Amino acid sequence: MSYKALYRVWRPQELQDVVGQEHITKTLQNALGQEKFSHAYLFSGPRGTGKTSAAKILAKAINCEQAPVREPCNECDACQGIADGSVVDIIEIDAASNNGVDEIRYIRDNVIAAPRDIRYKVYIIDEVHMLSTGAFNALLKTLEEPPKHAVFILATTEPHKIPLTIVSRCQRFDFKRITSQDLVARMQYILQEQGWEAEENALYLIARAAEGGMRDALSLLDQAVSFSESIITSDDVLAITGTVSQQFLTRVVRSLKNSDTPAAVEAADTLIRDGKDPLQFMEDMIYYFRDMLLYKTAPRLDEIMERVTVDESFEELSEKTDMGWLYEVINQLNQYHQEMKWASHPKIFLEMALINISHGADSTSSRESGEASEEVTLLKDKVAKLEQKLKSVEQSPPPSQPSAPAVETNKAAREQTTKNISAGLGGDGKIREIMTRATKQELQVVSNQWSGVMKEVKQESVPAHAWLSDAKPAVCDGETVVLAFQNEMHRNMVDTKFRSLVQGAIESSVGKSLDVLTILSGQWEKLKEEFKKKQQGKEEDSTDEEAAEDDPVVDEAVKLVGSELVEFEE
Amino acid sequence: MDWNEMQVQQPTVMNMLKRSIEKDRLAHAYIFEGMRGAGKKAVAMLMAQSLYCPYKQDAAPCGSCSECRRVEHGNHPDVMLLEPEGASIKKAQVEALQKELTYKGMETEVKIYIVNDADKMTASAANSLLKFLEEPESPTLALLLTENVHFMLDTIISRSQKISFAPPELERRIEMFEAQGSSKTAAALLAKLPDDVGGNYTGENSDWIVQGRALVIQLVEEVHHRPQQMLLTLQEKWLTHFKDREELDIGLDLLLFWYRDLLTVKYGQQNLAYPDLTERLEQQVILMSETEVAKRLQLILDAKRRLRANVNAQLLMEHLLLRLQEGS
Numbered sequence: 029m030s031y032k033a034l035y036r037v038w039r040p041q042e043l044q045d046v047v048g049q050e051h052i053t054k055t056l057q058n059a060l061g062q063e064k065f066s067h068a069y070l071f072s073g074p075r076g077t078g079k080t081s082a083a084k085i086l087a088k089a090i091n092c093e094q095a096p097v098r099e100p101c102n103e104c105d106a107c108q109g110i111a112d113g114s115v116v117d118i119i120e121i122d123a124a125s126n127n128g129v130d131e132i133r134y135i136r137d138n139v140i141a142a143p144r145d146i147r148y149k150v151y152i153i154d155e156v157h158m159l160s161t162g163a164f165n166a167l168l169k170t171l172e173e174p175p176k177h178a179v180f181i182l183a184t185t186e187p188h189k190i191p192l193t194i195v196s197r198c199q200r201f202d203f204k205r206i207t208s209q210d211l212v213a214r215m216q217y218i219l220q221e222q223g224w225e226a227e228e229n230a231l232y233l234i235a236r237a238a239e240g241g242m243r244d245a246l247s248l249l250d251q252a253v254s255f256s257e258s259i260i261t262s263d264d265v266l267a268i269t270g271t272v273s274q275q276f277l278t279r280v281v282r283s284l285k286n287s288d289t290p291a292a293v294e295a296a297d298t299l300i301r302d303g304k305d306p307l308q309f310m311e312d313m314i315y316y317f318r319d320m321l322l323y324k325t326a327p328r329l330d331e332i333m334e335r336v337t338v339d340e341s342f343e344e345l346s347e348k349t350d351m352g353w354l355y356e357v358i359n360q361l362n363q364y365h366q367e368m369k370w371a372s373h374p375k376i377f378l379e380m381a382l383i384n385i386s387h388g389a390d391s392t393s394s395r396e397s398g399e400a401s402e403e404v405t406l407l408k409d410k411v412a413k414l415e416q417k418l419k420s421v422e423q424s425p426p427p428s429q430p431s432a433p434a435v436e437t438n439k440a441a442r443e444q445t446t447k448n449i450s451a452g453l454g455g456d457g458k459i460r461e462i463m464t465r466a467t468k469q470e471l472q473v474v475s476n477q478w479s480g481v482m483k484e485v486k487q488e489s490v491p492a493h494a495w496l497s498d499a500k501p502a503v504c505d506g507e508t509v510v511l512a513f514q515n516e517m518h519r520n521m522v523d524t525k526f527r528s529l530v531q532g533a534i535e536s537s538v539g540k541s542l543d544v545l546t547i548l549s550g551q552w553e554k555l556k557e558e559f560k561k562k563q564q565g566k567e568e569d570s571t572d573e574e575a576a577e578d579d580p581v582v583d584e585a586v587k588l589v590g591s592e593l594v595e596f597e598e
Numbered sequence: 599m600d601w602n603e604m605q606v607q608q609p610t611v612m613n614m615l616k617r618s619i620e621k622d623r624l625a626h627a628y629i630f631e632g633m634r635g636a637g638k639k640a641v642a643m644l645m646a647q648s649l650y651c652p653y654k655q656d657a658a659p660c661g662s663c664s665e666c667r668r669v670e671h672g673n674h675p676d677v678m679l680l681e682p683e684g685a686s687i688k689k690a691q692v693e694a695l696q697k698e699l700t701y702k703g704m705e706t707e708v709k710i711y712i713v714n715d716a717d718k719m720t721a722s723a724a725n726s727l728l729k730f731l732e733e734p735e736s737p738t739l740a741l742l743l744t745e746n747v748h749f750m751l752d753t754i755i756s757r758s759q760k761i762s763f764a765p766p767e768l769e770r771r772i773e774m775f776e777a778q779g780s781s782k783t784a785a786a787l788l789a790k791l792p793d794d795v796g797g798n799y800t801g802e803n804s805d806w807i808v809q810g811r812a813l814v815i816q817l818v819e820e821v822h823h824r825p826q827q828m829l830l831t832l833q834e835k836w837l838t839h840f841k842d843r844e845e846l847d848i849g850l851d852l853l854l855f856w857y858r859d860l861l862t863v864k865y866g867q868q869n870l871a872y873p874d875l876t877e878r879l880e881q882q883v884i885l886m887s888e889t890e891v892a893k894r895l896q897l898i899l900d901a902k903r904r905l906r907a908n909v910n911a912q913l914l915m916e917h918l919l920l921r922l923q924e925g926s
Contacts (some may be wrong), residue, residue, distance in 0.1 A: 033625050036733065075753045124725030125693065158725045185753055244756040250625060251759045254618040267610060270762045289888055290865040297867075303610065303632065303764030307748055369748050372902055373851075376858055376895060383861075383892040479887045500884050 034253075035246035038218055039081050041111075042099045046078040046085070047214050047242060048206035055201070056082070057098040060089050066199045068171050068180040070156075072187035073203025076241025079183040080154055082203075084110075086181060087118050087150040095147075106146050117143040118150045124158040132159070132166040139170060139178050149178045156182040157189040164191050171197045205240025208232060214242065215249055224253060226260035232337075233262055237269040270305045277316050278341050284357075284386045285349060292382040296375065306374040307365070310381070314361045320346045321354045360385055406540065413507075459547060463559050465505040473538060474501045474509050480537035485530060492526040502552050508543040509534065512552040519546045601644055601658035607637055611761055615641070619648060619657040625759045627731050627740040629716070631747040632763025634792045638743045639714065641763075643669060645741065646677050646710050675704040678711040687719040692726045699730065699738055708737045716742035717749035724751050732757045768869055780804045783874055787811060790855055790871050795848055806839075813839055814852045815875065821923045822882060828919050837912060846911055847902065854898045860891050897921050 040046045043053040059065045069086070071079040088100035088107045100107050109115040121135070135151060143149045153159075159167070171180055171194065182198060184190060212231045219226055234252065238245035248268060249260075256264040266273055276295070283291035299309055322329065323338065323346050364381040371377040478501060486493035495518050502512040513519035522530060523546045535541040547555075605612045611630075618624050630638040647659035647666045659666050668674040678698060680691055695711060703709045713719070719727065731740055731754065742758065744750060771789035778800040780788060784807050788799060799807045813835055820828040840849035855871035862870055863879045872879065883891075901918045905911070 031623050031625075033627075075756045122726070122729035124722065124728060125696065127722070155725050155728055158722060241752075241756050247625075247756065247759055250623070251614070254621060254623045254625075255614050268614075270760075293861070293865060294867075300765060303762050305631075305747075305762060369746075370903055371899055373854065373899065376854060377899060379858075379861065380892045380895045380899070383888050384896075387889045387892075475884060476887055479885050479890060482885060500881075 033247070034218065034250040035076075035243045038246065040078065040085065041102055043082070043085050043089070044099065046082055048210040049078055049082070049203055052082065052201045052203065056086060060086075061096055061098045063096045065090060065179070067174050067178065068198040069182065070187070070190070070195060070198035070200045071181065071183045071203060072190075072200065073185070074205055074240060075185055076238070076243030076245075077203040077206060078242065079185075079203055080152070082201075083152045083154075083181040083183055087152065087179075090148050090150070090179065091115075091118075091146040109145065115145055117146050117148070118152070120152045120154065122155060123153050124155040127158045127160050127163055129160065129162040129166050132163045136166065136170045140175055142175075143177055147177065150181065151178065152181045152183065154183050155185075157184040157186040161191070164194055168193055168197070206242055207240070208235040211235040211238060211240075211242065211245045215245060218246070218249070224260070225258070226252070227262055230260045230262045230265045233265040233269065233271070237265075237271060270303070270308055271312055272299065272304060272309060274316075274337065274339070274342075277312060278345060280313070280382075281316060282345060284382065285345070285353075287386045289383050289386045292386055293379050296378050296382055299378075300375045306378045307368055310361060310365050310368060310378070314358060314365065317354055317358050317361065320349060321351070321358070324349075324351060324354070356388060357385055360388060410540075459503070459510055459545060459552075459555060460559065462505045462508050462510060462545070463503055463555070466503045467505065470504040470506045471501060474504050474534070474542070477537045481530075481533045484533035484537055485526075488529050488533065489526070492522070492529055495521040495526065496530065499546075500549075502547065502549075504542070506542075508545055510545045510547055510552075512547055512549040514549055516548060519548060522546060600661055601648075604637060604641055604644060607766065608641065608763055611641065611763055614761060615645065616657040624649075624739065626734060626738060627742070627758035629742045629744060629747060629750070629755065629758045629760045630763060631744055631760060633765040634745055635766050636763035637766070638763055639712075642712050642741045642743060645739070646674070646712075649708060649710065649739065650674070650676075650706060676706045676709045678709070680711060680713040682715050682718045685718070687713065687715070687723050689720060689723040689726055692719070692723045696726070696730055700735060702736060708739055710739045710741065712741045712743065714743050715745070716754075717744040717746045719750075721751075724754060728753055728757070775800060781808065783811065783872070784808050786873050787852065787855065787871050791848065791851055795851075810839060810849060810852055811872075814849070814856055815872070815878075817919070818853070818856055818882075819878075821919060822885070825923045828923065829916060832915055832919060833912075836915065843905060843911070846915075847905055850898055850902050850905065854895065854902075857891055857894050857898065860886065861888070861895075864888065864891070894922055 043057055046053050056065075065086075069083075071082060073079055085100060088102070088110050089095070089097060091106045091110065092100045093104035093106050094101050102108070102111070106115070110118050119135075121131070139149065139151070174180065180198075182190075182194075187195070187200075187202075212228075212235050215226075215231050215234065230252070234245055234248045237248060248265070251268050252260045252264050255268060262273075276299075280292055280295045283289075283295065296306075300306065320342070323342070361381070364377070368374060368377055368381075482493060482496065485496055498514040498518055499511040499522065501509055503510045511522070513522070527544060531541065531544050534544070601612070630642060632638055644659060646669045647661065648654055648657050650665040650669065651659035651661075651663055652665065653660040653663055661667075661670075665674070669677055672679065678695060680687060680695055683691060699709055699711070728751075734740075740758065742750075742754070747755065747760065768789055772785045775785035775788045776782060780800055781804070784799075784804045787807060788804070813831075817828060817831055817836060820831055836849065840846040852871075859870050859872050859879055860883045862868075863876065863883050870876065870879070886894075897918060901914055904914055
């Protein structure tokens, strides 16, 4: 395999190539230039920020034949010998594999011997956090007062695991995460040198996914080059990193915001199907919300955005969102993110989290915006409805029968209602009338709250709950809800004895007062069929008569049963 | 499993690897990450074959030459497989591997090592791997397979190219189980279980799953309608059927799928785990709001987590059932 990974090919050879660590490179360069370098260094920082690279460069620079220099020349025998590993005086130790006291003793015994080819013996101890306590302590004395010709460089990702006695004997340098801009600049340089091309946006996506690690970024770039056809596009990068596009995130966030749970769960489904990582997705969401929060507090600070590029839909969405909700959601997401690592069914866990959040959104947004306004809108609604009713009453003479249609415009209903019915039991006619007005959304509202209604009823009276238990809301038009019962006796009991109780329960859980009608489910099925047929007949009629007009009957049918069940036949 | 078959199952992954092989840009370390049953090991084997096979077409190995067959049977001297010994991959194993890799390949230039369940490496094992994962002394190809990439060290992930496998498609799995002789209802359940579990209960063993399924249905019914009986059923039937920890875990999965189905019904989606019981699901779903279903899902997931932490099975189940019943 002649091919070498990009991050190995492009390992920096000079201090000035170590990107994003100016505070360190400058100090080291000055120390080298003035020959004031220390005998022990500790390099710490997250993965892929240049610790080992810096250690290797340092080893070259102090041994360079032209020393004192600020940068290694990379041309003299010493530099080249160190680079190809032929100089035995540069000892690179993998502390994770050699972590015992014995290995350290070996170092201690050997350090006394003078170097063979070059001026300084350099011990580079990588992953030094894995040394055992005994090994650390064995190293202490040597580290404090090594022979003149020895330099120790310790490198680690986990400095907190190093004993303080070691830390205090070294000059410590903390490497920072590399910023996106620096990563992109470096990648662009490499692409240019290699003669490849990439979309700029794709590079930013890589930089984000790399999270401040140059090696991560170059690994991803490597992968992207292998994967892409000619130019590296954003889609290539998304496929590789397992992240989702911002559009997708925006869509999910919007459905969460609108409490549109089915859409959110649907999105989770597509996500898993595409082989994206649910945990990564959750993290992306957290960053999305975090960026939104940031954008709301400081809209002009574009450059500290982590994941999001501000576009129209983001602006629009963040305008509609309030801070309280954001805090809440980020909190929740964080918690789920923690737990998710241990979940054995990540998909189901993700769905559960989305449902909880979208419902949380519901309750908190109403809490945040103040219940008063909520109530006001409800009341306004009511008033408007009452006004409408009043108008229709004024226009038409008062109906002689309680079941007669109240609304003039509703032709279908008037034709159908002929039977006289008692006020309590839902007569076919009255129910038909409701059916023409009913919408699927209204039914959804009641169905969603039905468990709440049942609970309420149970609190009031246990027998009522029992009688009601086989009932199910069948249709609702916003004023009246029809309950379908399996059993005649249940229906009668509820109808006669517990009517007001049920109504009260519905009012308190659904949030508006609804009339209750009851029907047997057998009868209901019949009515539904009949209604569907009639609608289809109507539709034919009306298309014959008034072909140009929009058909209200079809609209009703669609509203009632949903467009997926209505077939149009000309 | 041959290359073209995998190409259909995991198009993205295979394309990525194919292009890397064709462009001669194969990295020295890959992480294959994905659900159990996604075909990670099969792809790892194919990669090894593709590297050694003298008769390969494009990137696809022939599968019949001696090289391919030896890789397939685990007899190739230059392909090393590292698997957890007991619960984890120990440092000694990694050291042995490291030593092995300092030698030149027996027959080939490139040595391949496959680490199965790479997330199960102990901290010191993983750290020992770091240095020679980054700069191997001789040409090697490392394939780290894992179901849970988040348990791996950041430093390992950043040294390798991560390739995510899509989960196996449900419809295909259902068909597969039906072809193996499971009934339609059992197949729907088996397909949702992880591959190694589902695979154990096909054919003659599928009775066990069918019985378990009946138990779940009974138990759910009792939780919601006859709570006074549920603890008896638990004692008499459930605990005798789902005997040990693994079985109980499957039982909890079955229970989980029931509540997941409630959601599915609510949203009018497809792919139920209990496709023949739509009516009963519909009856139940009307009594529960979304949040309540979600709450119950969480309870079951919690129970699954506790199960792994060595708790008493009976107490766990009783606790779960009571919580499910009161719904909070």
